[in-house]
Amino acid sequence: MNRASKQKVTTYLTALIGTILLLIGIVLSISVGAADIKAQTVLHSFIQWDESKEQVIIRTLRLPRAVIGVLVGASLAVAGALMQAITKNALASPQVFGVNAGASLFVVSSLVLFPGLSSASLVYAAFLGAALGGVIVYSFASGGGMTPVKLALAGMAVHFFLSSLTQGVVLFSDQGKDALYWMVGAINGKSWTHVELILPWSLGGLILAAALSRSISILVLGESLAQGLGQKVTQIRILSGLLVIVLAGSSVAVAGPVGFVGLIVPHIVKKLVGGDYRRIIPFSALFGALLVVYADILSRFIAYPFESPVGIVTALIGAPFFLYLAKQGRGIKQ
Amino acid sequence: MLKWMKTGSVKGTGLLLAIAVLLALAGCSSTQKAADSENTQGAGQTEGGNTKTITHEMGETEIEGTPKKIVALELSFVDSLNTLGIDAAGIADDEKKEMIAKLVGKETDYTSVGTREQPNLEVISSLQPDLIIADAERHKNVYEDLQKIAPTIVLKSRESTYQENLDAFSTIAQAVGKEEEAKTRLAEHEKTIEETKAKLKADPNATILPAVVRDTSFQAHTSSSYDGELLEHLGFKNAIQQEEPYAEMNLEQLVEIDPDILLLANNDGKLITDEWKNNPLWKNLKAVKNGQVYDVDRDLWTRFRGVASAEAIGADMLKMLGENK
Amino acid sequence: MRISEQTTLNKKRRPLVLLFILTGLLLLLSAVSLGVGAVYISPLDIIADLAGTGASSHAFILHEYRLPRLYIAMIAGAGLAIAGAVLQGILRNPLASPDVIGVTKGAGLAAVIVIVLFPESPVFWLPVSAFLGASAAAAALMLFAHKNGVKPATLALIGIALGAIFQAGIEYFMIKFPDDVNSTLLWLAGSLWGRGWEQVWMLLPSVPFAIALWLLSAKLDILNLGDDLATGLGQKTKQLRYVLLSLSVIIIGMCVAAIGSIGFIGLIAPHVARKLTGSRHKFLLPVSALIGALFLLGADSLGRGLFPPIEIPAGIVTAVIGAPYFLYLLRREGKKA
Structure with missing residues (x-):
C-alpha cells in the first residue's frame, strides 16, 4: 500500500x-535561432497575434x-517501447532493427526515381520501407528461441x-546526394504542411498504442500467462507491429531517420516509472518529445x-548510451 | 572417416600452397612486364623535339612536343581547352553528353571516360593520350596511375577559387604550347569582365546571394565559393562574407540575411523554394519585393568553371539584371 | 542455436573435391575477369600477353589494371571471408561480421577524418589511418568487453554499439564538410577502382595471418563447444579469443586499408562455406576463403563490365548481390529457431 502510493507520487x-521541461523546451526552441527572439515575444505571441516579422517567423517556421x-520524438520513442515489448529485447528500436534504414532506402529511392513525387506519397514509401525492415526482423523474432543478442545482430x-543500398543510390544520382542531409534526420525548415502530413498518423498511432498498453503489459509477463488471461497474443503482436511501422515510418518520411530516440527513451522511462507499459508508453511519448526538442535546440549550435x-x-x-546498455549486458538477460 | 579427412586436409593444404606460389610467381613476372611495356611506350615518343617542364599541384611533369590527344577529367579543363581551340579527346563527362555540348557550345566528338569521381583508367589508357589533366582533389590518389599512361598535370578545379581557375587556364595553355594565345585571351577575359562590371554597375551597398536549391535543401554560396567570388569581381557584394564556401540555410536565416539579389541555381523538379513562396516571410524578402530573384542554370553557375563559363555567367547577369546606365 | 552442428553431420561432401571445384571456378572467373571491362580483351590475347608473346595493345591494361585488381580481389575477398568465419566462430553467432562488430566503421571514421580534415595529406595516409582506425576500434572492443569476461554476447553487443558511435562520427563529419561527401562515400562503399600493384603488396602481409588462423582452426572448434566445455578441455578461452580476434582484425584492417570498407563478404562467404562443407574450421576457413575470393572478384568484374565506362564500386555490387541471399538466410534461420 505504502509502496504503491509512493510509486504513484513518483x-x-x-x-x-x-x-514543465517540455514546455520550457518548446519556448526555448521557438526563441533560439538565426533571428534573435526574446522569450517574452514568444509568450506574447501565444496571447496576441500580430504581423511583425518575429511573430511571422514564430508562426510559420x-x-x-x-x-x-514533439511528434517525431513521441512517435519514435513509443515505437521503440513497443518494439522492446513485443520482441522482449532491451536493444530493440527502429534504428537498431533496420526499420529506419528501410524507410530511408524507400524514401531516397523514390526521390531519385520519381523526382516529382509529392510529400504525401513519400509517407507511403516510408511506410513500405519501414514495413520491409520491420517484417524481416519480426519474422525473425516471432519464432521464439532467439536470444536478444542474435536478434540485435540480425x-x-x-x-x-x-x-548500403541507400548509399549506392546516393552515390549514383545527383538527387540522391541532395538527400544526404535529410538522411541524417533533420527537422529544420519544416512547415505546417509537414505537420499536417504526420499529425494524423502519429497521433492515431500514439492513441492506439496507449489503448493497447494494458495488453502489452500482460504480454510482457509471458505469452502463456497472457493467453490464460484471455489476451489474443498474435493479434496484439501484429497490431503493435503495424503501429511501429506507422509511427516510425511517418516520422522518417517527414524528418528522416532521427536515430536512437526509440532506443534510449524507453530505458530512461523504465528507470523512472517502472516496468508497467500503461505508464511506459505515455511517458515514452513525453520524454521522446523532450529529447528531440532539446536535441534540436543543441543542433542549432553545431x-x-x-x-x-x-x-x-x-x-x-544515443550511441554512447547504447554502449552503456551493451556494457551493462542489458541485451543479454531479458 | 577421420583418417580420410586427415589425408584430405593435407592434400588441400598442398593445393592451396601451390596456388599461392603460382599466384605469387605470376604477380612478379607481370610487374616485370608492366615495367617493360612502360619503357617501350616511353621510347616511342621521344622524337617530338622540345621538352618542357610544367609545374603543377603534385610536382613537375615533363611534356614532350605539343600534346594532341588530351584527356580532361574535370569540366573546367574542357572549358579551358575549348577556349584555346582544342577539342579534348577524352572527357570525364559523367555520361552526360548534353552537358558537354552545353559547355563547349557544339557537338564534339570525344570519348567518355566515365565519371569525374572514378574516371575509367582502362579507357583513358586505350585512348593513348599525350596529356592528361586531372583535378587536385578528386584524382590525387590515381596520379601515379595516370602518370604511367601519359604525362599528367594536376590542377585545382573542384575546390578552386576564381583566380586559381585562371591560373589553371594558364598552366594548361603552357602545357599545350599556346601561351601567347592564352595571354591574349586572358587579357581579353579581363576586359570582358571589366566591361560587364561597368555595364552592370552594381550598387556597392546592395548584396547578392547565389544558392543551389534542391527539393530538400537550400545551400547558399558565400563570398569564398567560386560563383560568389566571380560575382565579387563583377562588383557584387556577397551577402555572406566568410571562409567556408557553402552554408546550409532555412527560410528563417534567409530572412535574416535578406539579400538584395537572389540567384537560385537549380535542376528541374520540385524545389524547397516552391513551398517557401507561400510563406509571407518570403514575400517580404527585399529581393522578392523588388523582383530581383532569378533562376540560373546549375551546370553553368556551379559546375563548369572556366574562362568562357565565367564570361557566360557575366552575360547571364547582364541579361537578367539589364544594363545599368 | 549452435552454428548448425546438424549440417556438419549431414554434409558429407568431400572437402578435397570441393576445394578443387572452387579453385577451378576461381580460375575460370579469373580468366573472365581479365577479359571484362571497358575494353574487351579476348581470351587468346590474354594468354598471349601472359605468356609474354603477345604484342597486343591491351598488354598495358592487362598488366597495369586487371592483373593487380584480380589479385587484390582474391586476397582481400579471401581475407575478409576468413576473418568473418573466425569472428562468427568467436562470437558463436552466424550473423557476426567485420561490419557488425564495428571494426570497419572504426576504419571508416579514421579515413573520413583524413579525407575531410587533412585534404592535403600525402596519399599513403589514408590506408595507414584506416588500419589504425580498425585497430583502435578492436582495442576499444576488447577493453570494454574485458570486464565482462569476453563473453561472445557482450562482444557482439559492444561491437554494435561501438559501430553506432563511429557511424555517428562519420555522419557528423559528412554534414560538417559537405564538399568532401563524394570522396568519402566512395571510400566508404569500397571499390577496387584505381587500386594497383601497390595495394597488392599492401595486402600480401595478411596472408601469413590468415594461415596462422587456419592453423588455429582446431581451437575454434573447441571454442564452439561452449566456454565450460572448452575450459574443461584445457583451453584458456579468454586469451584464445583475444588472439583470434587480434589476428582477424589485422587481416580486416589490411583489407579495409587497401580497398575501403567493403561489406558483406565477411558475412556471406562463411555462410555459403558452412552449407557446403559443414562447420569444422579446418575446412570451413579455406572454403570460405575461396568463396570470398570468388565473391569479390565477381563483384568487381560485374561493376567494371556492366555499364562501361562507368564503374560501379565493388562494395555496392556485393551489397546488391548479398542482400537477397541474406534475406533468404534470415528466413531460414528464423524458421529453424
Whole structure:
C-alpha cells in the first residue's frame, strides 16, 4: 500500500517535471535561432497575434518545427517501447532493427526515381520501407528461441544491408546526394504542411498504442500467462507491429531517420516509472518529445548560425548510451 | 572417416600452397612486364623535339612536343581547352553528353571516360593520350596511375577559387604550347569582365546571394565559393562574407540575411523554394519585393568553371539584371 | 542455436573435391575477369600477353589494371571471408561480421577524418589511418568487453554499439564538410577502382595471418563447444579469443586499408562455406576463403563490365548481390529457431 502510493507520487512528479521541461523546451526552441527572439515575444505571441516579422517567423517556421520535434520524438520513442515489448529485447528500436534504414532506402529511392513525387506519397514509401525492415526482423523474432543478442545482430545486419543500398543510390544520382542531409534526420525548415502530413498518423498511432498498453503489459509477463488471461497474443503482436511501422515510418518520411530516440527513451522511462507499459508508453511519448526538442535546440549550435540535422545530436547522445546498455549486458538477460 | 579427412586436409593444404606460389610467381613476372611495356611506350615518343617542364599541384611533369590527344577529367579543363581551340579527346563527362555540348557550345566528338569521381583508367589508357589533366582533389590518389599512361598535370578545379581557375587556364595553355594565345585571351577575359562590371554597375551597398536549391535543401554560396567570388569581381557584394564556401540555410536565416539579389541555381523538379513562396516571410524578402530573384542554370553557375563559363555567367547577369546606365 | 552442428553431420561432401571445384571456378572467373571491362580483351590475347608473346595493345591494361585488381580481389575477398568465419566462430553467432562488430566503421571514421580534415595529406595516409582506425576500434572492443569476461554476447553487443558511435562520427563529419561527401562515400562503399600493384603488396602481409588462423582452426572448434566445455578441455578461452580476434582484425584492417570498407563478404562467404562443407574450421576457413575470393572478384568484374565506362564500386555490387541471399538466410534461420 505504502509502496504503491509512493510509486504513484513518483509517477505524478515525473509527469509534472517532464511536462514543465517540455514546455520550457518548446519556448526555448521557438526563441533560439538565426533571428534573435526574446522569450517574452514568444509568450506574447501565444496571447496576441500580430504581423511583425518575429511573430511571422514564430508562426510559420519555429512553431511547426517545434511541433514536428514533439511528434517525431513521441512517435519514435513509443515505437521503440513497443518494439522492446513485443520482441522482449532491451536493444530493440527502429534504428537498431533496420526499420529506419528501410524507410530511408524507400524514401531516397523514390526521390531519385520519381523526382516529382509529392510529400504525401513519400509517407507511403516510408511506410513500405519501414514495413520491409520491420517484417524481416519480426519474422525473425516471432519464432521464439532467439536470444536478444542474435536478434540485435540480425537487426544490425538488416540495417547495414539496407543502408548500403541507400548509399549506392546516393552515390549514383545527383538527387540522391541532395538527400544526404535529410538522411541524417533533420527537422529544420519544416512547415505546417509537414505537420499536417504526420499529425494524423502519429497521433492515431500514439492513441492506439496507449489503448493497447494494458495488453502489452500482460504480454510482457509471458505469452502463456497472457493467453490464460484471455489476451489474443498474435493479434496484439501484429497490431503493435503495424503501429511501429506507422509511427516510425511517418516520422522518417517527414524528418528522416532521427536515430536512437526509440532506443534510449524507453530505458530512461523504465528507470523512472517502472516496468508497467500503461505508464511506459505515455511517458515514452513525453520524454521522446523532450529529447528531440532539446536535441534540436543543441543542433542549432553545431554550425551556428547555420543549421545541422538533429539526427547528429541524437546519435552523438544515443550511441554512447547504447554502449552503456551493451556494457551493462542489458541485451543479454531479458 | 577421420583418417580420410586427415589425408584430405593435407592434400588441400598442398593445393592451396601451390596456388599461392603460382599466384605469387605470376604477380612478379607481370610487374616485370608492366615495367617493360612502360619503357617501350616511353621510347616511342621521344622524337617530338622540345621538352618542357610544367609545374603543377603534385610536382613537375615533363611534356614532350605539343600534346594532341588530351584527356580532361574535370569540366573546367574542357572549358579551358575549348577556349584555346582544342577539342579534348577524352572527357570525364559523367555520361552526360548534353552537358558537354552545353559547355563547349557544339557537338564534339570525344570519348567518355566515365565519371569525374572514378574516371575509367582502362579507357583513358586505350585512348593513348599525350596529356592528361586531372583535378587536385578528386584524382590525387590515381596520379601515379595516370602518370604511367601519359604525362599528367594536376590542377585545382573542384575546390578552386576564381583566380586559381585562371591560373589553371594558364598552366594548361603552357602545357599545350599556346601561351601567347592564352595571354591574349586572358587579357581579353579581363576586359570582358571589366566591361560587364561597368555595364552592370552594381550598387556597392546592395548584396547578392547565389544558392543551389534542391527539393530538400537550400545551400547558399558565400563570398569564398567560386560563383560568389566571380560575382565579387563583377562588383557584387556577397551577402555572406566568410571562409567556408557553402552554408546550409532555412527560410528563417534567409530572412535574416535578406539579400538584395537572389540567384537560385537549380535542376528541374520540385524545389524547397516552391513551398517557401507561400510563406509571407518570403514575400517580404527585399529581393522578392523588388523582383530581383532569378533562376540560373546549375551546370553553368556551379559546375563548369572556366574562362568562357565565367564570361557566360557575366552575360547571364547582364541579361537578367539589364544594363545599368 | 549452435552454428548448425546438424549440417556438419549431414554434409558429407568431400572437402578435397570441393576445394578443387572452387579453385577451378576461381580460375575460370579469373580468366573472365581479365577479359571484362571497358575494353574487351579476348581470351587468346590474354594468354598471349601472359605468356609474354603477345604484342597486343591491351598488354598495358592487362598488366597495369586487371592483373593487380584480380589479385587484390582474391586476397582481400579471401581475407575478409576468413576473418568473418573466425569472428562468427568467436562470437558463436552466424550473423557476426567485420561490419557488425564495428571494426570497419572504426576504419571508416579514421579515413573520413583524413579525407575531410587533412585534404592535403600525402596519399599513403589514408590506408595507414584506416588500419589504425580498425585497430583502435578492436582495442576499444576488447577493453570494454574485458570486464565482462569476453563473453561472445557482450562482444557482439559492444561491437554494435561501438559501430553506432563511429557511424555517428562519420555522419557528423559528412554534414560538417559537405564538399568532401563524394570522396568519402566512395571510400566508404569500397571499390577496387584505381587500386594497383601497390595495394597488392599492401595486402600480401595478411596472408601469413590468415594461415596462422587456419592453423588455429582446431581451437575454434573447441571454442564452439561452449566456454565450460572448452575450459574443461584445457583451453584458456579468454586469451584464445583475444588472439583470434587480434589476428582477424589485422587481416580486416589490411583489407579495409587497401580497398575501403567493403561489406558483406565477411558475412556471406562463411555462410555459403558452412552449407557446403559443414562447420569444422579446418575446412570451413579455406572454403570460405575461396568463396570470398570468388565473391569479390565477381563483384568487381560485374561493376567494371556492366555499364562501361562507368564503374560501379565493388562494395555496392556485393551489397546488391548479398542482400537477397541474406534475406533468404534470415528466413531460414528464423524458421529453424
